[in-house]
Amino acid sequence: MLISIVVPVFNEEENINAFYIEVCKYMEPLSYDFEVIFVDDGSKDATPLILDRLSSHDSRVRALILARNFGHQTALTCGLDHADGDAVVTMDGDMQHPPSMLPLLIEKWEEGNEVVQTIRTCTEGVSLFKSLTSRLYYKLINSVSNVRINEGGSDFRLLDKKVVESFRRFRERARFIRGMISAIGYRQIFIEFTAPPRYAGSSKFSLKCMLHFALDGITAYSKLPLRIAFYIGVLCALGSFILTLHVLYIKIFTEEAVPGWATITASILMLGGLQLAGLGIIGEYVGRIFEEVKQRPLYWLRADMRQQGSKDRPDNPS
Numbered sequence: 001m002l003i004s005i006v007v008p009v010f011n012e013e014e015n016i017n018a019f020y021i022e023v024c025k026y027m028e029p030l031s032y033d034f035e036v037i038f039v040d041d042g043s044k045d046a047t048p049l050i051l052d053r054l055s056s057h058d059s060r061v062r063a064l065i066l067a068r069n070f071g072h073q074t075a076l077t078c079g080l081d082h083a084d085g086d087a088v089v090t091m092d093g094d095m096q097h098p099p100s101m102l103p104l105l106i107e108k109w110e111e112g113n114e115v116v117q118t119i120r121t122c123t124e125g126v127s128l129f130k131s132l133t134s135r136l137y138y139k140l141i142n143s144v145s146n147v148r149i150n151e152g153g154s155d156f157r158l159l160d161k162k163v164v165e166s167f168r169r170f171r172e173r174a175r176f177i178r179g180m181i182s183a184i185g186y187r188q189i190f191i192e193f194t195a196p197p198r199y200a201g202s203s204k205f206s207l208k209c210m211l212h213f214a215l216d217g218i219t220a221y222s223k224l225p226l227r228i229a230f231y232i233g234v235l236c237a238l239g240s241f242i243l244t245l246h247v248l249y250i251k252i253f254t255e256e257a258v259p260g261w262a263t264i265t266a267s268i269l270m271l272g273g274l275q276l277a278g279l280g281i282i283g284e285y286v287g288r289i290f291e292e293v294k295q296r297p298l299y300w301l302r303a304d305m306r307q308q309g310s311k312d313r314p315d316n317p318s
Contacts, residue, residue, distance in 0.1 A: 001033070002034065003087050011043045027099075085161065
């Protein structure tokens with residue numbers, strides 16, 4: 001039986017060799033064949049060169065080189081599309097997903113679990129800001145979505161082959177794989193772990209990437225933002241109606257009517273701002289519909305590096 005290990009990487013030249021050695025250390029004693037599928041997500045450093053060398057010396061290593069940077073979730077999808085294992089493990093290559101846990105994940109799979117999902121209890125050296133925002137995000141998405149996503153859930157998991165085959169039918173462009181796996185069902189089990197600090201280098205997952213990732217998760221699994229915009233519009237309409245009744249009362253039954261520039265200006269600004277906010281939310285969903293209906297491929301490869309031939313290797317892997 002074959003275990004596939006899918007590893008998306010982006011500018012990880014300092015980590016790949018150490019990661020490869022650790023994976024071999026914990027997989028070779030097991031009674032399974034294994035393959036390591038690295039997916040290079042448009043790296044600008046020496047990552048493709050290192051992957052070329054590894055794949056030429058070890059037939060268990062395969063390197064898929066994307067034509068450009070498509071993002072972590074799409075790179076992960078590419079690896080899952082090309083994995084042939086009876087079980088597939090997805091993990092990052094910076095050592096924050098410990099290779100030492102691979103035997104445990106396989107053991108839980110052998111017990112009959114079809115999804116073995118790891119839960120990160122904490123990350124050594126992570127900032128307080130990132131920890132708090134992550135916790136708040138999971139609380140938010142679980143409150144607005146009908147799909148439960150465990151706090152601390154990561155892309156470090158083992159999937160049975162049948163789960164991978166089901167996952168391959170999910171082809172939306174705004175990919176939030178944690179939500180997809182939660183929604184896909186099957187028999188799941190959760191394992192907690194403490195993520196160690198990165199082996200080397202710095203995280204490539206910027207604040208901008210985090211915000212995009214969070215927005216993808218919310219819009220992919222909830223229509224609540226649209227409903228909130230509708231409810232706010234109804235409340236504002238009701239408030240405007242009450243204000244109109246008040247203005248008419250002052251005008252008809254009292255002599256205190258004074259041109260109310262402040263009230264009018266405040267009302268216009270409030271209503272205009274809420275309308276623009278509502279249009280922005282609608283526009284976000286419409287933009288995602290626009291991306292989906294074009295039916296473009298999720299990704300395309302520049303090279304597929306394997307030991308069996310040099311013809312698949314790029315002339316200039318940088």
